[in-house]
Amino acid sequence: MSDIQKFQDPGLPEHVHRKSDIDPxxxxxxxRQVAILxxxxxxxxxxxxxxxxYIKSTSFVYLPILGNTNAAQLGLGVGLAASLFFIGMxxxxxxxxxxxxxxxxxxxxxxRSEEKDREEFVVTVKEQAGSAGLGRRSLIKRSLGLALGLVxxxxxLLLRDLGPLPKKALSTTNWKAGTRLVxxxxxxxxxxxxxxxxxxxxxxxxxxxxxERTLENTGTDAVLLIRLRPEDFNLDAKRLSWTLDGxxxxxxxxxxxxxxxxxxxxxxxxxLCPCHQSxxxxxxxxxxxxxxxxxxxxxxxxxxxxxGYLVAQQGFTEPIGPSFWERSS
Amino acid sequence: MSLKERAAGGxxxxxxxxxxxxxxxxxNLTKVFPDHWSFMLGEVALYSFVILLLSGTFLTxxxxxxxxxxxxxxxxxxxxxxxxxxxxxxxxxISFDVRGGLLMRQIHHWAALLFMAAxxxxxxxxxxxxxxxxxxxxxxxxxxxxxxxGIVEGFxxxxxxxxxxxxxxxxxxEAIIQAIPVVGSYLAFFAFGGxxxxxxxxxxxYIVHVLLLPGAFLALITIHLMLVWYxxxxxxxxPGRTEKNVVGYPLLPIYMAKAGGFFFxxxxxxAFLGAVASINPIWLYGPYTPGQISAGSQPDWxxxxxxxxxxxxxxLETHAFGHTISWNILIPGLIIPGxxxxxxxxxxxxxxxxxxxxxxxxxxxxxxxxxxxxxIGAMALSFVIISLLNGGNDIVATHFHLTIxxxxxxxxxxxxxxxxxxxxxxxxxxxxxxxxxxxxxLHGKETGRLVMLPHGEFIEVHEELSPExxxxxxxxxxxxPLEITSTDRYGVPAPxxxxxxxxARMSIAATEQIPVPTATEAKELEGGHH
Numbered sequence: 001m002s003d004i005q006k007f008q009d010p011g012l013p014e015h016v017h018r019k020s021d022i023d024p025x026x027x028x029x030x031x032r033q034v035a036i037l038x039x040x041x042x043x044x045x046x047x048x049x050x051x052x053x054y055i056k057s058t059s060f061v062y063l064p065i066l067g068n069t070n071a072a073q074l075g076l077g078v079g080l081a082a083s084l085f086f087i088g089m090x091x092x093x094x095x096x097x098x099x100x101x102x103x104x105x106x107x108x109x110x111x112r113s114e115e116k117d118r119e120e121f122v123v124t125v126k127e128q129a130g131s132a133g134l135g136r137r138s139l140i141k142r143s144l145g146l147a148l149g150l151v152x153x154x155x156x157l158l159l160r161d162l163g164p165l166p167k168k169a170l171s172t173t174n175w176k177a178g179t180r181l182v183x184x185x186x187x188x189x190x191x192x193x194x195x196x197x198x199x200x201x202x203x204x205x206x207x208x209x210x211x212e213r214t215l216e217n218t219g220t221d222a223v224l225l226i227r228l229r230p231e232d233f234n235l236d237a238k239r240l241s242w243t244l245d246g247x248x249x250x251x252x253x254x255x256x257x258x259x260x261x262x263x264x265x266x267x268x269x270x271x272l273c274p275c276h277q278s279x280x281x282x283x284x285x286x287x288x289x290x291x292x293x294x295x296x297x298x299x300x301x302x303x304x305x306x307x308g309y310l311v312a313q314q315g316f317t318e319p320i321g322p323s324f325w326e327r328s329s
Numbered sequence: 330m331s332l333k334e335r336a337a338g339g340x341x342x343x344x345x346x347x348x349x350x351x352x353x354x355x356x357n358l359t360k361v362f363p364d365h366w367s368f369m370l371g372e373v374a375l376y377s378f379v380i381l382l383l384s385g386t387f388l389t390x391x392x393x394x395x396x397x398x399x400x401x402x403x404x405x406x407x408x409x410x411x412x413x414x415x416x417x418x419x420x421x422x423i424s425f426d427v428r429g430g431l432l433m434r435q436i437h438h439w440a441a442l443l444f445m446a447a448x449x450x451x452x453x454x455x456x457x458x459x460x461x462x463x464x465x466x467x468x469x470x471x472x473x474x475x476x477x478x479g480i481v482e483g484f485x486x487x488x489x490x491x492x493x494x495x496x497x498x499x500x501x502x503e504a505i506i507q508a509i510p511v512v513g514s515y516l517a518f519f520a521f522g523g524x525x526x527x528x529x530x531x532x533x534x535y536i537v538h539v540l541l542l543p544g545a546f547l548a549l550i551t552i553h554l555m556l557v558w559y560x561x562x563x564x565x566x567x568p569g570r571t572e573k574n575v576v577g578y579p580l581l582p583i584y585m586a587k588a589g590g591f592f593f594x595x596x597x598x599x600a601f602l603g604a605v606a607s608i609n610p611i612w613l614y615g616p617y618t619p620g621q622i623s624a625g626s627q628p629d630w631x632x633x634x635x636x637x638x639x640x641x642x643x644x645l646e647t648h649a650f651g652h653t654i655s656w657n658i659l660i661p662g663l664i665i666p667g668x669x670x671x672x673x674x675x676x677x678x679x680x681x682x683x684x685x686x687x688x689x690x691x692x693x694x695x696x697x698x699x700x701x702x703x704x705i706g707a708m709a710l711s712f713v714i715i716s717l718l719n720g721g722n723d724i725v726a727t728h729f730h731l732t733i734x735x736x737x738x739x740x741x742x743x744x745x746x747x748x749x750x751x752x753x754x755x756x757x758x759x760x761x762x763x764x765x766x767x768x769x770x771l772h773g774k775e776t777g778r779l780v781m782l783p784h785g786e787f788i789e790v791h792e793e794l795s796p797e798x799x800x801x802x803x804x805x806x807x808x809x810p811l812e813i814t815s816t817d818r819y820g821v822p823a824p825x826x827x828x829x830x831x832x833a834r835m836s837i838a839a840t841e842q843i844p845v846p847t848a849t850e851a852k853e854l855e856g857g858h859h
Contacts, residue, residue, distance in 0.1 A: 005848040007770075007803045010796040012569030012576065057428060066605055070431070077432045077604020085597025091590025099582050106361040106575050108561055108691060111464050162519040169524050170507075170514055184620060202620060216524040219500075219619030252620060257504035257639070257658065258525070259497055260622040274624045275501060276640040277722065277733050290734055292639060292657045294646035322504035323646060324514045327653040 012103060020097045030097035037090035044082025051075025170326070171319040173205070173220045175300060180206040181225065181249070181310040184218075189309040190225070192245050200264045201225040202252060205312070220320055222252040222260065223300055225310075226282055228269060234283045242301035242313065249300040250286050251320040254278060256293035258322045271297070294323070362584055363564035363577035367454045372588060373447035375554075376595040377440045378546065384437040385539065391427055393419035394489065394535035396528040405612050413491075413616035416531045420490040420611055436603035441483050443599060445631040448476050456676075456706050458693035460563045462686070466677040468556045471549050473674040478542055478549075480631050485538040487609060487629060491531055494609075496617025497626050499530065501639075508658040526619060566692045566804050568797040575691070625723050634713045637720030638665055641741045669709075683835040685811045697766070698805045700759035701839040707755040708748040715743045756841070763843035766802045770794060770846045771854055803845050811836040 019026040055072040063069050113121070134141055180189045181203040195201060203223050207213055230246040242248075250271070254261045259275035264282075270289070271280040278291030286297035298320050301313035319327055345351040362368075395415040401408050403418070404425040423430035452472060455461055461469035484502070488495045503525045507517040522529035561575050570576050578584060602608075614623060628636050638661035645656035672679075680702065681687060696703040718725065719740035726733045773791035781787055794802075813833040 003849065007799045007846075007848045007851075008796070009571075009800050009804065010568050013797055052428065057425075069605070072428065073431050074604055076429050077435075077600055080432070081597045081601035081604055083597075084593045084600055088590040088593030088595075088597060091586045091593070095583055095586035095590065099586060101578070101583075103576055104359075104361050104579055105569070106561070108573050108575060110689070111560070159519070163522040163527075163529075164518060166514040166518045169518070204620075215526050215617075215619055219525050222620035257501045258619075259500060259626070260620055262622045263624060274622050274626050274723070275497060276636075277737065278644075288644055291737070292642040292644055292661075294644040294655065294657050322507055322658070323653045323655040324507045324517075325510050325512075325652055325654075326514060327648075328651040329648055329653075 012105070015102055018097065018101065021101075027098065030093070034090050034094045034098070037086045037093060041083045041086035041090065044079050044084075044086060046079075048076055048079030048083060051079055166324075166326075170321070170324055173316055173320060174207065174217060175205050175221065175223075175312045175315040177312060177314045178305065179312045179315075180305070181223070181302065181312070182206045184222070191308050192227075192247055192304065192310060195225060195227040195247060197227050197229055197246060198266050199227055203249070203310075219253065219258075223249050224252040224261065224264070224271070225249050225302075226264060226269075226271075228282065232269060232283050235285055239285045239299060242299055244302050244304065244310070247302065247310070248282060249302050250280075250282075250297040251300065251316065252297075253321040254293060255288075255295040255297055255320075256291070256322060261297060357558075358581040359579040360558070361575050361577045361579055362562050363570075363575055365565055367458075368562065369591065370447055370451040370454050372591055373595055374444055374451055375550065376592045377444035377447060377599065378550065379592070380440040380596055380599055381437060381444060382543065384433050384440060385543075387433045388423060388430075388437060389539060391419055391423045391430065392416070392489070392535075394532045396491065396526075396531050408612065408615070411616065414531065416489060416491040417611070417616045420492070424612060432600075432603050434603075435606070435608050436599050438487070438608045439602040439606070440599050441486060442608075442629065442631075443595075445479050445483060445629075448472075448479055449631075452476060453706070453710070457696040457703055458563070458565075459690065459699060459702065460693055461677045462690040463677075463681065464560055464689050465556070465563075468553055468560075469677050470674050471553050471556075473670065475546065475549055475553070477670055478545060482538060482542045482546070483629055484632055485534045485542070488534060489531060489538060490609075490611045491617050492611040493614040493617050493621060493623055494611075494626060495614075496526065496619070497622055498628055498632075500525065500619065501636075505658055505662045508655040508662070510652075510654055510659075526617070561691070563691050563693050566695070567801050570692065572689070572691050625727075627721060627724065630717070633720035634716035635662070635666060635720070637716035637718065637722070637740070638662075640722060641716075641719045641737055641744065643741075669712075673709075680839070683832065683839045684808060685836065686808065692804075694805065697759040697762040698842075700756045700763075700841060703759050704752045704756040708752040711751040712744065712748045715740050715747055760841070760843055763845075767843055767846045770799050770802050771851055803847070805845065807842045807845055808840055810840045 020030045021027075051072060052075075055075050057070070057072045059071045060068050061071045061074065063074075129135075182189050182205070184202045184204045187206075189206065190201065190203060201224075203225050204213065204218065204221050205223075207217070225247060226249075227245075227247045230243075232246070233240060233243065233248070235243070250261075252260050252262070254273045254275065256273065256276055256278050259273050261271050261273045261278075261280065263272040263274055264270075265272065269282040271282055271286065272278070273280075273291070273293070276292050278293030279289050280286040280293070280297055281289045285299055288294065288296060298316045298318050300316060302310055303313050305311045318329060341351065393415045397415045398412055399415050399418050401411050401413055401418055401421065403409075403421055405421055408421065420434075423434055425431070455469065455472070484498065488499050503517055503521060506520060507513045509516060517525070520530070520533075521527040522533075562577075564570050564575055564577070567576075615621075627633065639658070642657040642661045645660075647654040647656065683701075694702075719736060722733050722736040722740070725731065725736055773793045776790045776792050778790040779787050780790055811833060813829045813836070
């Protein structure tokens with residue numbers, strides 16, 4: 001086996017001269033090309049300045065593919081791009097045609113220190129660290145370990161005020177028995193007759209007068225109201241009693257990751273979350289029929305009050321939105 | 330001595346007397362770097378980072394990282410009198426009232442996409458050529474760190490405008506935090522200063538985005554580059570190139586001009602994209618409110634594969650003892666990415682364990698010459714691509730007239746079935762390419778020239794390869810599998826038997842090769858021909 005010979009390394013091939021190395025005309029030409037590229041960059045800068053001064057920020061031009069484009073933004077950007085791009089092109093053309101292109105060989109060195117240095121290093125560490133006596137003085141070692149281990153507690157403790165404790169916040173909404181449903185964003189209360197079969201409305205709970213609605217409220221309270229033909233429902237008696245004349249209400253906050261479940265397919269009665277495509281069947285109490293959501297959208301029991309406006313029969317019977325550790329079902 | 334030389338000499342003298350820099354610079358200004366197009370990928374990442382720092386600083390002069398409610402009265406009429414956060418309003422202000430503001434926003438966003446794309450491309454180059462091997466494992470780990478931080482930094486960056494799309498992304502991030510067992514609700518409330526969305530997350534992620542993470546980037550990139558400098562760059566195999574040398578061009582003047590010039594080219598291209606290609610038109614999305622959403626909600630591409638995993642997760646939750654564990658969030662959102670990034674970071678050590686190779690390597694592998702590694706890389710890549718495909722399933726569905734359900738089921742099964750198939754196919758392709766190399770080294774290149782011999786037979790003329798080409802195709806070594814036995818010589822099971830067996834099995838897989846042609850073989854063949 002030992003007489004098998006590999007192919008031999010022929011070594012670095014002979015250097016081939018470029019045209020600009022041997023032909024003075026080619027050299028002059030290359031020099032001119034580099035200069036032209038740098039000049040194009042200067043033209044780009046001039047273009048940027050001209051665009052800045054003369055093109056109004058409200059003027060538009062029509063360009064193929066791009067369509068209607070803001071002229072000022074285009075002028076500034078293309079000028080800037082040219083001023084940068086051609087500096088680069090010039091420099092690289094210069095390097096490729098006129099700077100020496102002889103390949104150079106540099107030697108590598110092993111990173112490993114020499115044996116003597118390594119030994120001396122070990123001796124040094126042992127001596128220097130040993131003189132502190134850390135290995136011998138176990139009382140100091142242990143107490144220092146304890147102190148260092150504990151020192152992180154203080155900054156962590158001080159981070160406590162980053163936010164309040166969750167307490168019951170993830171399980172509560174502003175929906176209570178008798179809360180009126182008001183249309184988002186107008187704030188008008190809504191009657192069953194306002195909603196035609198097949199239509200959808202986003203509603204929020206009416207807040208006590210003088211209370212400002214926050215985004216946190218919307219994030220827990222948003223409800224989707226959908227009107228079907230009552231015969232389309234496929235619900236048990238309890239859930240059916242939570243609907244009214246074909247109107248059914250669900251939390252709009254996805255039970256998967258909290259996105260707004262906003263896509264309603266009128267023909268199939270499916271609700272689809274645009275984030276991760278969890279699909280809920282409205283006729284079967286928002287049962288998950290596809291996608292990653294593991295739970296139906298919580299249903300809000302509704303009825304009408306004495307004035308004929310839609311109100312909640314009760315608050316949500318389970319936490320809305322994505323799961324969390326303390327959630328019990 | 331001319332005036333100019335005297336002045337330069339004066340400055341150099343002044344600096345050197347105070348720092349002793351001349352000695353170091355003398356050596357390093359002529360430092361040799363090898364030349365190859367694929368070495369520019371890391372450069373693109375570095376230059377986009379500089380562009381991000383410059384354009385980002387510009388944006389901070391006007392951006393107002395606050396969630397205070399304001400009413401919009403700016404130049405963009407469709408949103409007039411709409412109530413929104415100050416962050417969103419100032420982003421509109423930058424886009425419509427600051428001259429060049431939109432351009433800078435778009436340059437910043439394009440540079441971020443390019444930054445991530447260049448990091449991934451650079452990572453693939455380093456992986457498939459084996460550049461991560463000893464002594465460069467530290468730099469590999471730093472690189473994986475930069476990739477991870479880049480994903481986070483990009484996500485925080487596009488979340489800052491507080492538009493409807495970005496707020497939805499933050500909502501999802503909150504749900505992931507909230508899903509962490511035991512402490513999730515607490516962490517979410519601490520991060521958001523209370524219930525979602527609250528009024529503190531924009532200022533908080535702002536400081537992380539413009540100070541903490543860029544600082545970490547600067548530190549890691551500096552170490553990354555210092556190590557490249559100190560360890561000297563790897564090089565592709567070829568005539569005259571060995572493990573002991575580095576063949577290329579000197580820093581001064583060649584790479585100063587080339588690399589410096591390339592920075593301007595990258596900046597120019599980014600500026601051009603910013604000028605003509607609209608990106609993240611936040612004014613079309615409107616301000617964030619948790620009750621609304623737009624169809625086709627998509628993260629940026631480097632987050633897309635994670636979102637794709639979340640989308641395809643089966644609807645699994647455990648409800649027990651009054652507690653809930655959301656596997657449908659934890660597995661795709663935390664567990665799989667955790668395994669993937671850990672595996673990525675540890676790969677150099679896994680490979681060296683499989684092959685038993687503890688030597689330094691400065692010559693790169695051609696991907697075909699290490700079929701097992703190339704197949705592992707392709708397999709991992711196919712996993713990510715399938716996830717990414719599902720991350721855009723709504724877009725794919727509308728463009729290719731498929732249903733979302735079809736794509737989801739395809740990717741759910743594909744994620745498990747396709748990667749192993751890709752592994753096998755890639756390995757076979759590599760071995761076939763090795764066979765092809767062997768063929769042309771021993772028999773020469775087919776020229777397509779047919780010659781009729783005097784007795785009427787037709788033959789095709791094969792052109793012998795140059796010695797340089799032959800060397801390039803045959804210089805690599807082909808290590809034999811490790812000789813590990815699970816029993817010692819008395820037949821007693823060796824300690825760590827299963828581990829040893831696994832290692833032996835992996836070592837066999839890692840060393841499967843087509844024998845490299847030798848000069849001896851070539852000579853024998855030549856003898857046979859005549």
